[in-house]
Amino acid sequence: MTLFCNTARAIPTMLYELYYWPDIQGRGEFVRLALEYADAKYVDVALVPEKKGGGVPALEKFLEGENVERPPFAPPFLKAGHQLIGQTANILFFLGGRLELAPRDAASKLWTHQLQLTIADFVVEIHDTHHPISNALYYEDQKPAAKRRAKDFVANRLPKFLGYFERVLERNRAGGPGMVGPRLTYADLSMAQVIAGLRYAFPSASREALRTRPRLRALDEHVFSEPKIKRYVASKRRLAFSNEDIFRRYRELDD
Protein backbone atom coordinates (compact mmCIF):
# COMPACT_ATOMS: atom_id res chain seq x y z
CA MET A 1 0.00 0.00 0.00
CA THR A 2 2.84 2.34 0.76
CA LEU A 3 3.87 1.95 -2.84
CA PHE A 4 0.52 3.24 -4.06
CA CYS A 5 0.46 6.17 -1.68
CA ASN A 6 4.05 7.16 -2.45
CA THR A 7 4.36 6.37 -6.12
CA ALA A 8 7.10 8.98 -6.29
CA ARG A 9 9.50 6.56 -4.67
CA ALA A 10 9.36 4.54 -7.86
CA ILE A 11 11.31 7.29 -9.71
CA PRO A 12 14.43 7.84 -7.61
CA THR A 13 16.49 9.05 -10.54
CA MET A 14 14.21 11.91 -11.53
CA LEU A 15 16.03 15.03 -12.68
CA TYR A 16 14.67 18.04 -10.81
CA GLU A 17 14.81 21.52 -12.30
CA LEU A 18 15.26 24.31 -9.76
CA TYR A 19 14.29 27.79 -10.91
CA TYR A 20 15.76 30.59 -8.86
CA TRP A 21 17.57 33.86 -9.43
CA PRO A 22 21.31 33.45 -10.05
CA ASP A 23 23.90 35.30 -7.94
CA ILE A 24 22.13 35.06 -4.56
CA GLN A 25 21.36 32.27 -2.11
CA GLY A 26 17.94 33.70 -1.32
CA ARG A 27 15.04 31.36 -0.67
CA GLY A 28 16.37 29.05 -3.34
CA GLU A 29 19.08 28.03 -0.89
CA PHE A 30 16.61 26.18 1.35
CA VAL A 31 15.70 24.01 -1.64
CA ARG A 32 19.32 23.59 -2.74
CA LEU A 33 20.34 22.35 0.72
CA ALA A 34 17.60 19.70 0.60
CA LEU A 35 18.55 18.56 -2.89
CA GLU A 36 22.26 18.47 -2.04
CA TYR A 37 21.82 16.65 1.27
CA ALA A 38 19.69 14.00 -0.42
CA ASP A 39 22.16 13.76 -3.30
CA ALA A 40 19.32 14.36 -5.75
CA LYS A 41 19.97 15.03 -9.41
CA TYR A 42 19.03 18.60 -10.21
CA VAL A 43 19.73 21.44 -12.57
CA ASP A 44 19.93 25.00 -11.32
CA VAL A 45 18.28 26.37 -14.42
CA ALA A 46 19.36 30.01 -14.09
CA LEU A 47 22.99 28.86 -14.28
CA VAL A 48 22.48 27.11 -17.62
CA PRO A 49 23.49 29.37 -20.56
CA GLU A 50 20.61 31.22 -22.17
CA LYS A 51 21.34 29.69 -25.55
CA LYS A 52 20.81 26.29 -23.99
CA GLY A 53 17.43 27.30 -22.64
CA GLY A 54 18.60 28.54 -19.24
CA GLY A 55 19.30 31.86 -17.57
CA VAL A 56 16.79 34.33 -16.23
CA PRO A 57 14.64 34.11 -19.40
CA ALA A 58 13.90 30.49 -18.47
CA LEU A 59 12.46 31.70 -15.16
CA GLU A 60 10.50 34.49 -16.81
CA LYS A 61 8.91 32.03 -19.20
CA PHE A 62 7.09 30.49 -16.24
CA LEU A 63 6.46 33.72 -14.35
CA GLU A 64 5.13 35.68 -17.29
CA GLY A 65 4.22 33.11 -19.94
CA GLU A 66 0.58 33.28 -20.92
CA ASN A 67 0.22 29.54 -21.32
CA VAL A 68 1.34 28.51 -17.86
CA GLU A 69 -1.76 26.98 -16.32
CA ARG A 70 -0.54 27.12 -12.73
CA PRO A 71 1.98 29.96 -12.60
CA PRO A 72 4.18 30.51 -9.55
CA PHE A 73 4.00 33.95 -7.92
CA ALA A 74 7.78 34.16 -7.53
CA PRO A 75 10.93 32.02 -7.52
CA PRO A 76 11.95 29.56 -6.26
CA PHE A 77 9.89 27.02 -8.12
CA LEU A 78 10.66 23.44 -8.97
CA LYS A 79 9.87 21.38 -12.01
CA ALA A 80 9.48 17.67 -11.35
CA GLY A 81 8.40 15.97 -14.52
CA HIS A 82 5.27 17.80 -15.64
CA GLN A 83 4.61 19.24 -12.21
CA LEU A 84 5.51 22.85 -11.44
CA ILE A 85 5.66 23.66 -7.72
CA GLY A 86 6.10 27.08 -6.14
CA GLN A 87 6.50 28.44 -2.59
CA THR A 88 9.65 27.30 -0.77
CA ALA A 89 7.86 25.44 2.02
CA ASN A 90 5.57 23.74 -0.48
CA ILE A 91 8.55 22.59 -2.55
CA LEU A 92 10.19 21.18 0.57
CA PHE A 93 6.99 19.44 1.62
CA PHE A 94 6.92 17.78 -1.80
CA LEU A 95 10.62 16.87 -1.74
CA GLY A 96 10.43 15.72 1.88
CA GLY A 97 8.38 12.71 0.87
CA ARG A 98 10.36 11.90 -2.24
CA LEU A 99 13.84 12.34 -0.84
CA GLU A 100 13.13 10.93 2.64
CA LEU A 101 13.80 14.28 4.28
CA ALA A 102 10.76 14.02 6.54
CA PRO A 103 9.11 11.24 8.52
CA ARG A 104 6.53 9.14 6.70
CA ASP A 105 3.67 9.30 9.17
CA ALA A 106 1.08 11.95 8.35
CA ALA A 107 1.19 13.77 11.70
CA SER A 108 4.98 14.13 11.66
CA LYS A 109 4.92 15.23 8.04
CA LEU A 110 2.54 18.07 8.96
CA TRP A 111 4.63 18.92 12.02
CA THR A 112 7.79 19.18 9.93
CA HIS A 113 5.93 21.40 7.48
CA GLN A 114 4.60 23.52 10.34
CA LEU A 115 8.17 24.13 11.51
CA GLN A 116 9.19 25.06 7.97
CA LEU A 117 6.34 27.58 7.79
CA THR A 118 7.47 29.11 11.07
CA ILE A 119 11.02 29.31 9.67
CA ALA A 120 9.53 31.06 6.62
CA ASP A 121 7.86 33.63 8.89
CA PHE A 122 11.17 34.13 10.67
CA VAL A 123 12.94 34.68 7.34
CA VAL A 124 10.45 37.40 6.34
CA GLU A 125 11.14 39.21 9.60
CA ILE A 126 14.91 38.87 9.16
CA HIS A 127 14.64 40.25 5.64
CA ASP A 128 12.42 43.13 6.67
CA THR A 129 14.98 44.43 9.17
CA HIS A 130 16.82 45.98 6.22
CA HIS A 131 13.75 46.55 4.03
CA PRO A 132 10.90 47.60 6.33
CA ILE A 133 9.33 50.01 3.83
CA SER A 134 9.73 48.60 0.34
CA ASN A 135 11.73 46.18 -1.75
CA ALA A 136 11.56 48.71 -4.53
CA LEU A 137 13.79 51.07 -2.53
CA TYR A 138 17.45 50.77 -1.60
CA TYR A 139 18.39 50.07 2.01
CA GLU A 140 19.91 53.54 2.11
CA ASP A 141 16.50 55.04 1.41
CA GLN A 142 14.88 53.38 4.43
CA LYS A 143 17.68 53.45 7.00
CA PRO A 144 15.93 55.14 9.95
CA ALA A 145 12.99 52.72 9.69
CA ALA A 146 15.41 49.80 9.30
CA LYS A 147 17.23 50.81 12.43
CA ARG A 148 14.00 50.87 14.45
CA ARG A 149 12.76 47.60 13.00
CA ALA A 150 16.13 45.89 13.59
CA LYS A 151 16.19 47.12 17.16
CA ASP A 152 12.80 45.52 17.80
CA PHE A 153 13.90 42.38 15.96
CA VAL A 154 17.03 41.95 18.08
CA ALA A 155 15.24 42.75 21.34
CA ASN A 156 12.00 40.82 20.83
CA ARG A 157 11.63 38.71 17.73
CA LEU A 158 15.07 37.06 17.52
CA PRO A 159 14.90 35.65 21.08
CA LYS A 160 11.26 34.67 20.59
CA PHE A 161 11.94 32.64 17.45
CA LEU A 162 15.21 31.11 18.68
CA GLY A 163 13.67 30.32 22.05
CA TYR A 164 10.85 28.54 20.28
CA PHE A 165 13.08 26.38 18.09
CA GLU A 166 15.35 25.57 21.05
CA ARG A 167 12.27 24.29 22.93
CA VAL A 168 11.24 22.23 19.91
CA LEU A 169 14.69 20.59 19.85
CA GLU A 170 14.52 19.98 23.58
CA ARG A 171 11.12 18.30 23.32
CA ASN A 172 11.96 16.00 20.42
CA ARG A 173 11.51 12.71 22.24
CA ALA A 174 13.74 10.90 19.77
CA GLY A 175 16.61 13.01 21.11
CA GLY A 176 17.59 14.68 17.86
CA PRO A 177 19.95 15.69 16.32
CA GLY A 178 17.10 17.54 14.62
CA MET A 179 13.68 18.87 15.52
CA VAL A 180 11.58 15.89 14.38
CA GLY A 181 12.26 12.24 15.05
CA PRO A 182 15.67 10.58 14.96
CA ARG A 183 16.86 11.84 11.58
CA LEU A 184 17.55 15.23 10.03
CA THR A 185 14.65 16.72 8.06
CA TYR A 186 14.52 19.49 5.49
CA ALA A 187 13.38 21.81 8.32
CA ASP A 188 16.66 21.16 10.15
CA LEU A 189 18.65 22.03 7.03
CA SER A 190 16.67 25.27 6.73
CA MET A 191 17.12 26.05 10.42
CA ALA A 192 20.90 25.63 10.13
CA GLN A 193 20.91 27.91 7.08
CA VAL A 194 19.00 30.55 9.07
CA ILE A 195 21.52 30.31 11.92
CA ALA A 196 24.39 30.68 9.45
CA GLY A 197 22.61 33.68 7.94
CA LEU A 198 22.00 35.26 11.31
CA ARG A 199 25.67 34.83 12.19
CA TYR A 200 26.56 36.66 9.00
CA ALA A 201 23.98 39.43 9.36
CA PHE A 202 23.92 39.95 13.11
CA PRO A 203 27.27 38.63 14.43
CA SER A 204 26.92 40.32 17.79
CA ALA A 205 23.18 39.87 18.44
CA SER A 206 23.16 36.26 17.23
CA ARG A 207 26.20 35.33 19.36
CA GLU A 208 24.36 36.69 22.37
CA ALA A 209 21.05 35.00 21.46
CA LEU A 210 22.69 31.63 20.73
CA ARG A 211 24.77 31.65 23.91
CA THR A 212 21.82 30.25 25.86
CA ARG A 213 20.61 27.94 23.05
CA PRO A 214 23.06 25.03 22.98
CA ARG A 215 20.73 22.76 20.98
CA LEU A 216 20.47 25.22 18.11
CA ARG A 217 24.25 25.62 18.08
CA ALA A 218 24.63 21.84 18.02
CA LEU A 219 22.10 21.50 15.20
CA ASP A 220 23.92 24.09 13.14
CA GLU A 221 27.22 22.29 13.69
CA HIS A 222 25.69 18.92 12.94
CA VAL A 223 24.15 20.02 9.64
CA PHE A 224 27.28 21.74 8.38
CA SER A 225 29.36 18.67 9.34
CA GLU A 226 27.27 16.34 7.20
CA PRO A 227 29.51 15.10 4.36
CA LYS A 228 27.03 15.99 1.60
CA ILE A 229 26.57 19.50 3.02
CA LYS A 230 30.31 19.98 3.48
CA ARG A 231 30.87 18.91 -0.11
CA TYR A 232 28.22 21.40 -1.24
CA VAL A 233 29.52 24.29 0.87
CA ALA A 234 33.04 23.69 -0.49
CA SER A 235 31.78 23.64 -4.08
CA LYS A 236 31.28 26.53 -6.47
CA ARG A 237 27.56 25.88 -6.33
CA ARG A 238 27.38 27.44 -2.85
CA LEU A 239 27.34 31.21 -3.14
CA ALA A 240 28.62 33.39 -0.30
CA PHE A 241 26.33 35.43 1.92
CA SER A 242 26.14 38.97 0.62
CA ASN A 243 24.43 42.32 1.09
CA GLU A 244 22.31 41.77 -1.99
CA ASP A 245 20.56 38.90 -0.26
CA ILE A 246 18.11 38.09 2.56
CA PHE A 247 20.75 38.14 5.30
CA ARG A 248 22.68 41.41 5.23
CA ARG A 249 25.40 42.70 7.46
CA TYR A 250 24.93 46.34 8.34
CA ARG A 251 26.84 47.14 11.51
CA GLU A 252 24.29 49.78 12.55
CA LEU A 253 21.51 47.15 12.67
CA ASP A 254 23.44 44.72 14.87
CA ASP A 255 23.16 46.41 18.22
Place this chain on the structure above:
Amino acid sequence: MTLFCNTARAIPTMLYELYYWPDIQGRGEFVRLALEYADAKYVDVALVPEKKGGGVPALEKFLEGENVERPPFAPPFLKAGHQLIGQTANILFFLGGRLELAPRDAASKLWTHQLQLTIADFVVEIHDTHHPISNALYYEDQKPAAKRRAKDFVANRLPKFLGYFERVLERNRAGGPGMVGPRLTYADLSMAQVIAGLRYAFPSASREALRTRPRLRALDEHVFSEPKIKRYVASKRRLAFSNEDIFRRYRELDD
Protein backbone atom coordinates in the same frame (compact mmCIF):
# COMPACT_ATOMS: atom_id res chain seq x y z
CA MET B 1 -7.10 2.36 -2.26
CA THR B 2 -8.32 5.90 -1.82
CA LEU B 3 -9.83 4.74 1.43
CA PHE B 4 -6.46 3.72 2.78
CA CYS B 5 -4.76 6.92 1.73
CA ASN B 6 -7.52 9.08 3.22
CA THR B 7 -8.36 7.28 6.41
CA ALA B 8 -9.48 10.62 7.82
CA ARG B 9 -12.70 10.37 5.85
CA ALA B 10 -13.73 7.59 8.14
CA ILE B 11 -14.33 10.11 10.98
CA PRO B 12 -16.72 12.70 9.52
CA THR B 13 -18.27 13.64 12.85
CA MET B 14 -15.04 14.62 14.57
CA LEU B 15 -15.31 17.64 16.84
CA TYR B 16 -12.55 20.11 15.98
CA GLU B 17 -11.17 22.52 18.55
CA LEU B 18 -10.04 25.87 17.14
CA TYR B 19 -7.66 27.88 19.29
CA TYR B 20 -7.50 31.55 18.43
CA TRP B 21 -7.61 34.88 20.23
CA PRO B 22 -11.13 36.08 20.98
CA ASP B 23 -12.37 39.52 19.83
CA ILE B 24 -10.63 39.62 16.45
CA GLN B 25 -11.05 37.80 13.14
CA GLY B 26 -7.30 37.63 12.58
CA ARG B 27 -5.78 34.58 10.95
CA GLY B 28 -8.27 32.41 12.80
CA GLU B 29 -10.92 33.67 10.39
CA PHE B 30 -9.42 31.74 7.46
CA VAL B 31 -9.89 28.54 9.46
CA ARG B 32 -13.37 29.52 10.66
CA LEU B 33 -14.54 30.14 7.10
CA ALA B 34 -13.37 26.66 6.08
CA LEU B 35 -15.04 24.99 9.06
CA GLU B 36 -18.28 26.93 8.55
CA TYR B 37 -18.45 26.34 4.80
CA ALA B 38 -17.96 22.61 5.32
CA ASP B 39 -20.49 22.61 8.16
CA ALA B 40 -17.92 20.96 10.42
CA LYS B 41 -18.50 20.56 14.12
CA TYR B 42 -16.08 22.79 15.98
CA VAL B 43 -15.56 24.66 19.21
CA ASP B 44 -13.97 28.10 19.24
CA VAL B 45 -12.15 27.41 22.47
CA ALA B 46 -11.37 31.01 23.46
CA LEU B 47 -15.13 31.69 23.57
CA VAL B 48 -15.76 28.90 26.07
CA PRO B 49 -15.86 30.23 29.68
CA GLU B 50 -12.60 29.86 31.57
CA LYS B 51 -14.21 27.80 34.29
CA LYS B 52 -15.22 25.31 31.63
CA GLY B 53 -11.64 25.03 30.41
CA GLY B 54 -11.81 27.70 27.71
CA GLY B 55 -10.75 31.31 27.34
CA VAL B 56 -7.27 32.62 26.68
CA PRO B 57 -5.74 30.37 29.40
CA ALA B 58 -6.71 27.38 27.25
CA LEU B 59 -4.59 28.82 24.43
CA GLU B 60 -1.72 29.63 26.74
CA LYS B 61 -1.66 26.08 28.02
CA PHE B 62 -0.53 24.94 24.58
CA LEU B 63 1.70 27.92 23.82
CA GLU B 64 3.53 27.93 27.12
CA GLY B 65 2.92 24.52 28.66
CA GLU B 66 6.12 22.62 29.34
CA ASN B 67 4.65 19.26 28.46
CA VAL B 68 3.47 20.10 24.95
CA GLU B 69 5.60 17.91 22.73
CA ARG B 70 4.93 19.80 19.50
CA PRO B 71 4.03 23.34 20.56
CA PRO B 72 2.62 25.85 18.07
CA PHE B 73 4.52 29.11 17.67
CA ALA B 74 1.32 31.19 17.70
CA PRO B 75 -2.45 30.90 17.24
CA PRO B 76 -4.38 29.78 15.32
CA PHE B 77 -3.93 26.12 16.04
CA LEU B 78 -6.34 23.26 15.72
CA LYS B 79 -6.85 20.18 17.81
CA ALA B 80 -8.20 17.19 15.94
CA GLY B 81 -8.31 14.24 18.26
CA HIS B 82 -4.80 13.92 19.64
CA GLN B 83 -3.26 15.92 16.83
CA LEU B 84 -2.28 19.56 17.39
CA ILE B 85 -1.73 21.53 14.18
CA GLY B 86 -0.39 25.05 13.87
CA GLN B 87 0.19 27.54 11.06
CA THR B 88 -2.95 28.69 9.24
CA ALA B 89 -2.00 27.28 5.83
CA ASN B 90 -1.01 23.97 7.42
CA ILE B 91 -4.34 23.73 9.23
CA LEU B 92 -6.17 24.39 5.98
CA PHE B 93 -4.07 21.82 4.13
CA PHE B 94 -5.07 19.30 6.78
CA LEU B 95 -8.75 20.29 6.74
CA GLY B 96 -8.81 20.47 2.93
CA GLY B 97 -8.50 16.71 2.70
CA ARG B 98 -10.88 15.93 5.52
CA LEU B 99 -13.63 18.38 4.65
CA GLU B 100 -13.36 18.07 0.86
CA LEU B 101 -12.25 21.66 0.49
CA ALA B 102 -9.50 20.79 -1.97
CA PRO B 103 -9.18 18.40 -4.90
CA ARG B 104 -8.03 14.88 -4.11
CA ASP B 105 -5.23 14.50 -6.63
CA ALA B 106 -1.80 15.18 -5.18
CA ALA B 107 -0.75 17.83 -7.72
CA SER B 108 -3.93 19.89 -7.26
CA LYS B 109 -3.66 19.56 -3.49
CA LEU B 110 -0.18 21.08 -3.61
CA TRP B 111 -1.35 23.77 -6.01
CA THR B 112 -4.20 24.75 -3.69
CA HIS B 113 -1.73 24.90 -0.81
CA GLN B 114 0.69 26.96 -2.91
CA LEU B 115 -2.08 29.52 -3.49
CA GLN B 116 -2.83 29.57 0.23
CA LEU B 117 0.83 30.24 1.00
CA THR B 118 0.82 33.12 -1.48
CA ILE B 119 -2.32 34.48 0.20
CA ALA B 120 -0.46 34.19 3.54
CA ASP B 121 2.41 36.27 2.11
CA PHE B 122 -0.12 38.82 0.89
CA VAL B 123 -1.71 38.99 4.35
CA VAL B 124 1.67 39.72 5.99
CA GLU B 125 2.19 42.61 3.59
CA ILE B 126 -1.32 43.95 4.21
CA HIS B 127 -0.75 43.78 7.97
CA ASP B 128 2.64 45.43 7.78
CA THR B 129 1.20 48.54 6.08
CA HIS B 130 0.05 49.67 9.54
CA HIS B 131 2.84 47.98 11.51
CA PRO B 132 6.03 48.28 9.45
CA ILE B 133 8.32 48.68 12.47
CA SER B 134 7.02 46.53 15.31
CA ASN B 135 3.95 44.80 16.64
CA ALA B 136 5.05 45.87 20.10
CA LEU B 137 4.35 49.51 19.19
CA TYR B 138 1.07 51.28 18.53
CA TYR B 139 0.23 52.36 14.99
CA GLU B 140 0.52 55.95 16.20
CA ASP B 141 4.16 55.34 17.05
CA GLN B 142 5.06 54.24 13.51
CA LYS B 143 2.86 56.44 11.37
CA PRO B 144 5.44 58.00 9.02
CA ALA B 145 6.88 54.56 8.20
CA ALA B 146 3.35 53.16 7.81
CA LYS B 147 2.50 55.90 5.35
CA ARG B 148 5.53 55.12 3.21
CA ARG B 149 4.97 51.38 3.37
CA ALA B 150 1.27 51.73 2.53
CA LYS B 151 2.09 53.96 -0.42
CA ASP B 152 4.38 51.28 -1.83
CA PHE B 153 1.78 48.62 -1.06
CA VAL B 154 -0.98 50.42 -2.93
CA ALA B 155 1.25 51.36 -5.88
CA ASN B 156 3.15 48.09 -6.30
CA ARG B 157 2.22 45.14 -4.14
CA LEU B 158 -1.58 45.33 -4.21
CA PRO B 159 -1.78 45.29 -8.03
CA LYS B 160 0.92 42.62 -8.22
CA PHE B 161 -0.90 40.20 -5.90
CA LEU B 162 -4.39 40.90 -7.27
CA GLY B 163 -3.11 40.67 -10.84
CA TYR B 164 -1.60 37.30 -10.01
CA PHE B 165 -4.77 35.85 -8.49
CA GLU B 166 -6.89 37.23 -11.34
CA ARG B 167 -4.62 35.36 -13.78
CA VAL B 168 -4.92 32.20 -11.73
CA LEU B 169 -8.74 32.44 -11.92
CA GLU B 170 -8.55 33.12 -15.65
CA ARG B 171 -6.38 30.06 -16.25
CA ASN B 172 -8.43 27.60 -14.24
CA ARG B 173 -9.42 25.31 -17.09
CA ALA B 174 -12.44 24.03 -15.18
CA GLY B 175 -13.87 27.54 -15.51
CA GLY B 176 -14.22 28.31 -11.82
CA PRO B 177 -15.97 29.72 -9.81
CA GLY B 178 -12.73 29.33 -7.84
CA MET B 179 -9.02 29.13 -8.54
CA VAL B 180 -8.66 25.32 -8.64
CA GLY B 181 -10.91 22.87 -10.43
CA PRO B 182 -14.71 23.08 -10.62
CA ARG B 183 -15.43 23.54 -6.90
CA LEU B 184 -14.61 26.12 -4.27
CA THR B 185 -11.54 25.32 -2.17
CA TYR B 186 -10.34 26.68 1.15
CA ALA B 187 -8.01 28.99 -0.82
CA ASP B 188 -11.05 30.59 -2.48
CA LEU B 189 -12.66 31.20 0.91
CA SER B 190 -9.43 32.83 2.11
CA MET B 191 -9.15 34.92 -1.06
CA ALA B 192 -12.69 36.24 -0.60
CA GLN B 193 -11.90 37.08 3.02
CA VAL B 194 -8.82 39.01 1.87
CA ILE B 195 -10.90 40.94 -0.67
CA ALA B 196 -13.46 41.77 2.03
CA GLY B 197 -10.63 42.88 4.29
CA LEU B 198 -9.05 45.03 1.59
CA ARG B 199 -12.42 46.68 0.94
CA TYR B 200 -12.61 47.53 4.63
CA ALA B 201 -9.03 48.72 5.00
CA PHE B 202 -8.41 50.36 1.65
CA PRO B 203 -11.84 51.28 0.25
CA SER B 204 -10.45 53.63 -2.37
CA ALA B 205 -7.34 51.71 -3.44
CA SER B 206 -9.10 48.36 -3.52
CA ARG B 207 -12.01 49.72 -5.57
CA GLU B 208 -9.50 50.99 -8.10
CA ALA B 209 -7.47 47.75 -8.08
CA LEU B 210 -10.54 45.52 -8.39
CA ARG B 211 -12.07 47.58 -11.19
CA THR B 212 -9.97 45.69 -13.72
CA ARG B 213 -10.23 42.30 -11.97
CA PRO B 214 -13.75 41.03 -12.66
CA ARG B 215 -12.94 37.43 -11.76
CA LEU B 216 -11.82 38.35 -8.26
CA ARG B 217 -14.96 40.44 -7.77
CA ALA B 218 -17.06 37.50 -8.96
CA LEU B 219 -15.25 35.09 -6.64
CA ASP B 220 -15.81 37.38 -3.68
CA GLU B 221 -19.51 37.65 -4.52
CA HIS B 222 -19.80 33.91 -5.07
CA VAL B 223 -18.21 32.99 -1.74
CA PHE B 224 -20.27 35.43 0.29
CA SER B 225 -23.44 34.23 -1.46
CA GLU B 226 -22.88 30.61 -0.41
CA PRO B 227 -25.68 29.69 2.04
CA LYS B 228 -23.30 28.35 4.70
CA ILE B 229 -21.14 31.47 4.52
CA LYS B 230 -24.19 33.77 4.56
CA ARG B 231 -25.47 31.96 7.62
CA TYR B 232 -22.09 32.39 9.28
CA VAL B 233 -21.69 36.07 8.38
CA ALA B 234 -25.19 36.77 9.75
CA SER B 235 -24.41 34.94 13.00
CA LYS B 236 -22.83 36.28 16.15
CA ARG B 237 -19.84 34.05 15.48
CA ARG B 238 -18.68 36.40 12.73
CA LEU B 239 -16.89 39.37 14.25
CA ALA B 240 -16.75 42.69 12.44
CA PHE B 241 -13.58 44.04 10.84
CA SER B 242 -11.89 46.42 13.24
CA ASN B 243 -8.79 48.54 13.76
CA GLU B 244 -7.44 46.05 16.29
CA ASP B 245 -7.09 43.48 13.55
CA ILE B 246 -5.06 42.59 10.42
CA PHE B 247 -7.13 44.78 8.10
CA ARG B 248 -7.30 48.35 9.42
CA ARG B 249 -8.91 51.42 8.00
CA TYR B 250 -6.72 54.48 8.35
CA ARG B 251 -7.75 57.08 5.82
CA GLU B 252 -4.20 58.39 5.49
CA LEU B 253 -2.96 54.98 4.25
CA ASP B 254 -5.60 54.63 1.54
CA ASP B 255 -4.28 57.02 -1.09
